[in-house]
Amino acid sequence: MKKILFFFISLYAIAGWSQSKELNIMPWPQEIVLGNSNIEISPKFTVVVHQEITKRIDIATTKFIQRLSGRTGIFFENGFAFNANKIKNATLEIAYKRIGKLEINEDESYQLHVSPTKISIEATTDIGVIYALETLLQLVENNETAYFFPEVTIHDFPRFTWRGLMIDVARHFHPVDVLKRNLDVMASVKMNVFHWHLTDDQGFRIESKTHPKLHQLGSDGLYYTQEQIKEVVQYASDRGIRVVPEVDVPGHATAILTAYPEIGSKDTTYSIERFSGIFDPTLDPTNERTYEILGDLFGEMAALFPDQYFHIGGDENEGKHWDENLKIQEFKKKHAIDSNHNLQTFMNIRLEEILAKHGKLVMGWEEIMTDKMPTSALIHSWKGVNEGVEGGSSLFNAAKKGYKTVLSNGFYIDLMQPASDHYIVNPLPKNNNLTVEESARILGGEATMWSELTTSLTLDSRIWPRTAAIAERFWSSEEIIDVADMYKRLETVSFRLEELGITHIKNRDVILRNITNNQNIAALLDLTKICEPLKIYTRNSGGTEYKTFSPFTLFADACSADASEGIIFNKFVENYTATKNENSKKEIITYLKKWSNNYNQFLLLEKKSPILNEIAPLSKNVAEISTTLLSIINSKKIKAEDVNNGKELLLKLQKPVVDVELIILEDLNKLFIFIINEKGGKNSFKN
Amino acid sequence: MKKILFFFISLYAIAGWSQSKELNIMPWPQEIVLGNSNIEISPKFTVVVHQEITKRIDIATTKFIQRLSGRTGIFFENGFAFNANKIKNATLEIAYKRIGKLEINEDESYQLHVSPTKISIEATTDIGVIYALETLLQLVENNETAYFFPEVTIHDFPRFTWRGLMIDVARHFHPVDVLKRNLDVMASVKMNVFHWHLTDDQGFRIESKTHPKLHQLGSDGLYYTQEQIKEVVQYASDRGIRVVPEVDVPGHATAILTAYPEIGSKDTTYSIERFSGIFDPTLDPTNERTYEILGDLFGEMAALFPDQYFHIGGDENEGKHWDENLKIQEFKKKHAIDSNHNLQTFMNIRLEEILAKHGKLVMGWEEIMTDKMPTSALIHSWKGVNEGVEGGSSLFNAAKKGYKTVLSNGFYIDLMQPASDHYIVNPLPKNNNLTVEESARILGGEATMWSELTTSLTLDSRIWPRTAAIAERFWSSEEIIDVADMYKRLETVSFRLEELGITHIKNRDVILRNITNNQNIAALLDLTKICEPLKIYTRNSGGTEYKTFSPFTLFADACSADASEGIIFNKFVENYTATKNENSKKEIITYLKKWSNNYNQFLLLEKKSPILNEIAPLSKNVAEISTTLLSIINSKKIKAEDVNNGKELLLKLQKPVVDVELIILEDLNKLFIFIINEKGGKNSFKN
Numbered sequence A, B: 001m002k003k004i005l006f007f008f009i010s011l012y013a014i015a016g017w018s019q020s021k022e023l024n025i026m027p028w029p030q031e032i033v034l035g036n037s038n039i040e041i042s043p044k045f046t047v048v049v050h051q052e053i054t055k056r057i058d059i060a061t062t063k064f065i066q067r068l069s070g071r072t073g074i075f076f077e078n079g080f081a082f083n084a085n086k087i088k089n090a091t092l093e094i095a096y097k098r099i100g101k102l103e104i105n106e107d108e109s110y111q112l113h114v115s116p117t118k119i120s121i122e123a124t125t126d127i128g129v130i131y132a133l134e135t136l137l138q139l140v141e142n143n144e145t146a147y148f149f150p151e152v153t154i155h156d157f158p159r160f161t162w163r164g165l166m167i168d169v170a171r172h173f174h175p176v177d178v179l180k181r182n183l184d185v186m187a188s189v190k191m192n193v194f195h196w197h198l199t200d201d202q203g204f205r206i207e208s209k210t211h212p213k214l215h216q217l218g219s220d221g222l223y224y225t226q227e228q229i230k231e232v233v234q235y236a237s238d239r240g241i242r243v244v245p246e247v248d249v250p251g252h253a254t255a256i257l258t259a260y261p262e263i264g265s266k267d268t269t270y271s272i273e274r275f276s277g278i279f280d281p282t283l284d285p286t287n288e289r290t291y292e293i294l295g296d297l298f299g300e301m302a303a304l305f306p307d308q309y310f311h312i313g314g315d316e317n318e319g320k321h322w323d324e325n326l327k328i329q330e331f332k333k334k335h336a337i338d339s340n341h342n343l344q345t346f347m348n349i350r351l352e353e354i355l356a357k358h359g360k361l362v363m364g365w366e367e368i369m370t371d372k373m374p375t376s377a378l379i380h381s382w383k384g385v386n387e388g389v390e391g392g393s394s395l396f397n398a399a400k401k402g403y404k405t406v407l408s409n410g411f412y413i414d415l416m417q418p419a420s421d422h423y424i425v426n427p428l429p430k431n432n433n434l435t436v437e438e439s440a441r442i443l444g445g446e447a448t449m450w451s452e453l454t455t456s457l458t459l460d461s462r463i464w465p466r467t468a469a470i471a472e473r474f475w476s477s478e479e480i481i482d483v484a485d486m487y488k489r490l491e492t493v494s495f496r497l498e499e500l501g502i503t504h505i506k507n508r509d510v511i512l513r514n515i516t517n518n519q520n521i522a523a524l525l526d527l528t529k530i531c532e533p534l535k536i537y538t539r540n541s542g543g544t545e546y547k548t549f550s551p552f553t554l555f556a557d558a559c560s561a562d563a564s565e566g567i568i569f570n571k572f573v574e575n576y577t578a579t580k581n582e583n584s585k586k587e588i589i590t591y592l593k594k595w596s597n598n599y600n601q602f603l604l605l606e607k608k609s610p611i612l613n614e615i616a617p618l619s620k621n622v623a624e625i626s627t628t629l630l631s632i633i634n635s636k637k638i639k640a641e642d643v644n645n646g647k648e649l650l651l652k653l654q655k656p657v658v659d660v661e662l663i664i665l666e667d668l669n670k671l672f673i674f675i676i677n678e679k680g681g682k683n684s685f686k687n
Helices: A011-020 A055-072 A126-138 A176-188 A213-218 A226-237 A254-259 A288-304 A326-334 A340-357 A393-401 A419-423 A436-441 A459-463 A466-475 A483-500 A506-516 A522-528 A564-579 A582-596 A598-603 A616-634 A640-654 A665-679 B011-020 B055-072 B126-138 B176-188 B213-218 B226-237 B254-259 B288-304 B326-334 B340-357 B393-401 B419-423 B436-441 B459-463 B466-475 B483-500 B506-516 B522-528 B564-579 B582-596 B598-603 B616-634 B640-654 B665-679
Strands: A031-040 A047-049 A092-098 A110-114 A119-125 A147-156 A162-168 A193-197 A242-249 A309-313 A361-365 A378-381 A404-407 A442-449 A531-533 A660-662 B031-040 B047-049 B092-098 B110-114 B119-125 B147-156 B162-168 B193-197 B242-246 B309-311 B361-365 B378-381 B404-407 B442-449 B531-533 B660-662
Touching (some): A031 A110, A055 A126, A055 A483, A092 A126, A110 A126, A119 A126, A126 A147, A126 A176, A162 A176, A162 A459, A162 A466, A176 A226, A176 A459, A176 A483, A176 B176, A193 A442, A213 A254, A226 A288, A288 A340, A309 A340, A340 A361, A393 A404, A419 A466, A436 A442, A442 A459, A442 A466, A466 A483, A506 A522, A506 B483, A506 B506, A522 A598, A522 A616, A564 A582, A564 A665, A582 A598, A598 A616, A616 A640, A616 A665, A640 A665, B031 B110, B055 B126, B055 B483, B110 B126, B119 B126, B126 B176, B162 B466, B176 B193, B176 B226, B176 B483, B193 B442, B213 B254, B226 B242, B226 B288, B288 B340, B340 B361, B393 B404, B393 B442, B442 B459, B466 B483, B506 B522, B522 B598, B522 B616, B564 B582, B564 B665, B598 B616, B616 B640
Parallel strands (some): A047 A092, A092 A119, A162 A442, A361 A378, A404 A442, B047 B092, B162 B442, B193 B242, B361 B378, B404 B442
Antiparallel strands (some): A110 A119, A110 A147, B031 B147, B110 B119, B110 B147, B531 B660
16 A cells, blocks of 8 residues: 555554545545544534635635535535634634745645644645645545544645646637636646647637737637636636646647738638648748737737746647748748758747746747757657657656756547556656756646547546546655556546536536437446547547537547446456456346347437437447347357357447447457357357 | 417418427417428538628527537538628528617517528528527427428517516626526527626625725625626627616615625624525615715726616615614605605615716616606516515506516516416516506516525526526417426427536536435435425525525435426326326326335435435335325225325425425325225225
8 A cells, every 4th residue: 555655654553544545535645644533524613724814715715615515515604714813713723834826846735634623734835725625625524424534644745846737728619617617626636737728720719909810810709808818817826726828839820820821931811720630831930020929919928827937839840831932941041040940949949039028938849849949948748659759758858958848748638548548657757867957857747638529518528537647646656556546536536526517427418418319318328338439549530520610519529538337347357357256257247238238228219310320330239249248158058150240249349430439349359258268169269 | 279370371381280389499489380391401501691790690600500510410511601792502591681789679580481492581680680590499300310490481579578587696606607608598598688686785796996895895705807797798798688787775785885884874894694585784875975886886887788777676675774873864854755765765866867877777676666766767576475465566557657667576486486387477468457558668577596595506407497488478479378388398498408508407416416425316316306495485494594605515406496207297196186097097106116116225325424314204205105105006905004104104295304395295195185085985084
């Protein structure tokens, strides 16, 4: 049990050990010692703050009481925290030293002590107080008659100072309230950087007062007003979260060029891109007007975004339009710029100078790291196997070259991989070849939520709960690596996200009700528990299957990564094929029986429709393979017909329909082979 | 079938008659003639607009295509409307004459014609276009292979020009996005006035730049910035909806007095009210400072709210603090003001003058209607039997006295009455004693959503779907009064609200998951289908059971009016007790069997808790009465034990637990008596 890091292992602490297995804290604290008593939560529960009740603490304590009340149904006498001079003998006492600054390496630590008579929180900053309250909420327990907090002492602090989530609002726009609820959850899992990907080929989402055509022509009317941006930045700040804005240049800039074609590298007109991928439109780095417009824009944005860092994108510029442009070719020759990469650096340095005037440091995707790029820039490491390089290799390179750096490779949550895939990515493994100084430049990581296939209906389900596991990777000790334990805790964390308005559970039903036209969704719901959207970049092959305005209300949109029964079924199949455990066999049979009935249930739907009919083959094949497997399991002598059917069906199921993969397929295959081999005879085969 | 109003009854029209029964349009159009063909919806579906694509039309058409795509899963080639000069042969052609004004008696009519080859919309204003598109969306049908619109001709226009929804954001604050989604739905059922109840004893929700203490001290930090107000007003305007703000004075003003006690009628300090009801704090109408502060505030608001009307509240001022204040008594004597009512009128006239300077007309709750009040004021009729007067009697009084007037009595949706109760309220029945001129002063009505017991988690479920039935009352002919037909259509309308983000269905599950601590919610879900929150003012007796920050995550909050199985069960019981219909009996038995198992299911929940245990008696009693009734039904000879048990349980169930009433109780009672009497013998009794 590596999660409990004792400094002094005492009998007292060991008493708490077994109990701690039941705790569903995430991210797991650096040090936790459980007692064996608890403190009951009564209507008289009160909170005092020993220093000024800052806006952060006001919001955090009020929301804490509200959430505690909402969960327990307790009618608290007091809905707000008191100043210490107003009340004696509070249940929860909060003390902190100063207001936290929103900058890297700020002190975010806290100490939480729950005794049988009192709870105390101590922190250096009010941001630490927020995190302590979140941990405390994760500790609520109950029996039949009462709710209580367990006796516990926690010393906690983050492993990395940069624990980010990027949301792409360009490919699909996400309104302010969607961002706000995600900021709430970020704070609840102790994440502290919201990277706001505000512009791309498919949209420019910032109201510009100096160059209003940017949002007027580049956004389809879907942009944030400057007041809304301030609102989001303030909301984040109130939760201890920094906001790093991104304006992606010189590529990924079709929306900018739709408004200002004159700063493009090709003499043409542009229109907002509706597909996904890497496109040719590129800003002209040799045109002074480019720097005028970006300079004005950056100036406006510098006033809106107080953070030290400003993300200029810089990724995936292939320079095709540069190569085609004689003027740009001449410019390169004249200035002895020998590659497009260096031309981009030329531009980046110009932008860096503009931003420096506004007191900002440049952050950019790893492509900005060239020899001439000043080491004040922060390198955002993103490339990996999908791009033909070693995963996150730029991270260590950057650190060695003197750049601060942040890792996103391995944290691309839009790719719909299981939480475990991300969980095992360690930005800074213990055994590395970096010096202490170099290691210190690895600030942390960022989960990236690209929105090509995601509208606000499904955004939450693409971010959560998996990003909570990533948050743990960024916050907790690298010793915390037990995947099974992570999944166990993630289940509770996931459910609790609903308290903060996250829609990942409830919107699945909404989508299925829509698909069924308000009929019984049970058959489809069962399928979503064993199906996942196509992974990596396979759902939208070539970026042309879906447009911005295509329907994202399909069966694949109701599915998500880590399909719940896929995980459970896998365990039983693993166990059964390894040990022939009879109980596992029983469980397997229960699932197969349920699935074998799926198509019958599906056929009960009275109102048929095209959208429903597309799902029919999936339901039918799942039912048939399950029926076939049951038949094989139940028959003493294997029927050749079953084996042939099974082979055929397993083959058929390999070809995805309705943009999902059947996540139990591998286990069905394994089971099929195992049972046939087990029952022996000439029908045994290798798949 | 009164819904179809033919001007020319042709064979063609009659062919469509039976088909129209399947239409789920709400509000029902003034004239509709169905054909017997249809037009298929293909990926090539295109929309053209023959005039300027106004912002209203841009939003409405884009959203129309998106919703159509979302429902059908069709990948449209074009996600936006075109100008007529850009494309030939569009599927849907839109023509209108001018931009609609947001004022009373504006032309909101439209004509919608669906032929087998083309759809056309014609309207005077772009607001009419919005409504036509909403009607068209309600017409979407499908078979197994295609989606289509039925051939139809609709001429439609509203019966009343004022079709309002009031939302109280003072008792509980509702953020901008909650309002926006409700504005979307308002437009979808052709409502056009959002009455924003912005201040009350429990909160002052407007950012004031002239008197910032108002929102700083009067709102717990929960208020709308002026930018957010502009945003909401613009959002409403884009959907053809007027916004009427309300600042409730001189009573219901504790929050104002918390900030500015110097304009109170009692020399004391005030603090934001946490309970519900009628409270004593009252502005001092004899203090010039009162008019300075309100004058400044109204000035700020006049700039934010373009609507002609400004609601000054004026309700439920009992003048207790006036009576206790010598200075005020002297003022009354000096100015020969003989009653508190007339003192309030004195104040209202002052306010009316202030608002007139800003070009605004006064609207106020019916108490403002006194002899001296100018007839330019709009009278908001709200009192009824709950207040000891005839329902809405002030409406006709106001009209006769020369005031324009709007009805809210009968439309108090916070009281959790069934939709039918509101549906049958007719603001202006045909047989009335009003002149044509007087009748014309009855502008329409407003559903009022008071928020004492409603947070944003449950707000939607308190407003919808019932308000769609009220919207029909305000829009459609008074001939449209078939309650059963309304309920039939309301079911589809209700389901479709999810498309606009309304949470009434999905948040019920969220609440139940919270109560069960993420266990199987089936047992509780079944109970929500037969339980409704306590009605009228019984849930929060005396206004002191709940505070602002009490938990509104309880079982009662998962329930809503018009519990679905309550309505169905009632039909079967009505039918069975009237006709002894065997099929109804079978259905009744099916329900009783399900309910008799509820407590067993409930007991299967492994994680018990106090919040869950409170619901146990309800589950137990429901199960027991169902079991008892089944026993009586199934036994040839009635057992005295069953009869006694039944009587006892039915009595027990009359006492509400967990703030809900068992909506099937009356039917269970009826069934009990009927069966016993049917089976005869000495056990027969009257309940």
